[in-house]
Amino acid sequence: MSAAVAALAFAIAGAFAGEVTVRKSYYGFSGENRAEMKSSVAMNGPKGGFAWGLSFIDFEPEWRTKSDGGVCRLADVRVDLRVEMRLPRWRPGFGAAGAVPRHARRFMSAIERHEYGHVAIARRYAVELTRRLSALKTSGGCWPLRSMANAEREAIKPRHLAAHRAYDNRTSKGLKALLN
Secondary structure (H helix, E strand, O other): OOHHHHHHHHHOOOOOOOOEEEEEEEEEEOOOOHHHHHHHHHHHOOHHHOOOOEEEEEEEEEEEEEEEOOEEEEEEEEEEEEEEEEEEEEOOOOOOOOHHHHHHHHHHHHHHHHHHHHHHHHHHHHHHHHHHHHOOEEOOOOOHHHHHHHHHHHHHHHHHHHHHHHHHHHHHHHHHHOOO
């Protein structure tokens, strides 16, 4: 992990108390110039080359129930994140010389930083989900809490996904410039 990516990962930890597990896999790309690199990424990248990096993020909430005086609530709430990240990996060819390897490293680093930006977004929503789950309580016994917790998780999902789309829209021009 580059120093910039490590710094970003540390900076986004903030109030997040859960655990983040990131599993990375790679697709290879090569080329003797930018045009060949772009073609290789389009051929080998995620979503048929329409994405240059991709992260699948799952929220995994955990809690216990606590009943006190006829009121049941969630206690010891924790929301972990599981991330499957697909990133580019440079496979230099025989003719790759000069600025091409340096450009490939810059491209890989930028895509990894971008994907960790998605992890930062997910952490913010995990903090919100933890707060919302911690506030749940019912006087009708503990059984309704599971469906209430699922409803809270579903309630934040549209805003969470919209935040990722907005982030991609804000950063797409800079990322596209990397291979043009």
